[in-house]
Amino acid sequence: MPRTLEICVDTIGGVMAAQAGGADRIELCAALSEGGLTPAAGLMVAASRLDVPCYAMIRPRCGLFVYSDADVQVMQDDIAAVKEADLAGVVLGAQKPDGTLDTAVLGRLLAAAEGLGATLHRVIDVVPDPLAALEQAVEMGFERVLTSGGAAKATDGAKVICAMVRQAAGRIAIMPGSGLTEDNISDFVAQTGVDEVHASCAVTVPEGERFSNFSPHGGRKETCKNRVKQMKRELGA
Structure with a gap:
């Protein structure tokens, strides 16, 4: 059976490349170099004009996920912008x-x-008991959990991801992400039994040294349509 491929992007060009490559869903962000922050309202509106469904990251700052009342109000207002953008x-x-x-x-x-x-994001990778958090996510009505199994890369957290899939028992989707590529995804899916996968499918675009203060170290990342296509092929699309 074909599996769902979600691609994380932080530009409208990324949304377009992911759609052209056959992505099933987009995680729409700003600043993927920071792990993904809330996208700008303009990016939300632009993405809504395309055909691929988009889920907007709601994360007002980098760092871990303990939020003040002021942070939460910002997040609620950002959710209103998501609704406004449809x-x-x-x-x-x-x-x-x-x-x-x-x-x-x-x-x-x-x-x-x-x-x-x-979607409950990778906060589940930094809680004391991910399986207890998974039950809470089910009770709260989340559709899926994005996780690397508590490791830097999902391939290193495969054992925990397998345990989450068993515990979920179809009540909620377990969507692994971090470090998954067209080269390792086939074996990983066979090992874990997941039905949804999250990836960036990005390539590095060198921009020279003259304006290096304005680009991430090593170059800017761009979603690659061909890598998305290859990932879909490996997933059995």
């Missing part, structure tokens, strides 16, 4: 100072996002 869903996460999921904050955000799809 995107398909949101990507959320919040935790308490002790590291566990902040279900109260997540409840507020999900209430603001009523009518949208919802």
Whole structure:
């Protein structure tokens, strides 16, 4: 059976390349170099004009996921912008100072996002007990969890991801991400049994040294249509 391929992007060019390559869904962000932040309202509107469904990251700053009341208000207002742009869903996460999921904050955000799809992001990779957090995600009504299995790369967290798939038992999708490519995805899917996959399918674009202060070290990343196509082929599309 073909599996769902979600591509994370932070530009309208990235959305267009992912769509052209056959992506099933987009995670729309700003600043993927920071792990993904809330995209600009203009990017949301531009992405909504294309045919591929987009879920907007709701993350007001870099760092871990303990948020102030002011942060949460910003996130609620950003969710309103997602609705205004008519995107398909949101990507959320919040935790308490002790590291566990902040279900109260997540409840507020999900209430603001009523009518949208919802993914719990990789906050689940930094909680003390990911399997307990998975149950909370099911109870709160998330559609899926994005995870690397608590490791830097999903391939290194495969054992935890397998445990999450078993525990989920079809109640919620487990979507691995981080370090998955067209070269390793076939074996990884066979090992874990996942039905959804998250990747960037990006290439590095050198921009020279003259304006190096304005580009990430080593060059800017761009979504590659051909890599998306190859990933889809490896997933059995």
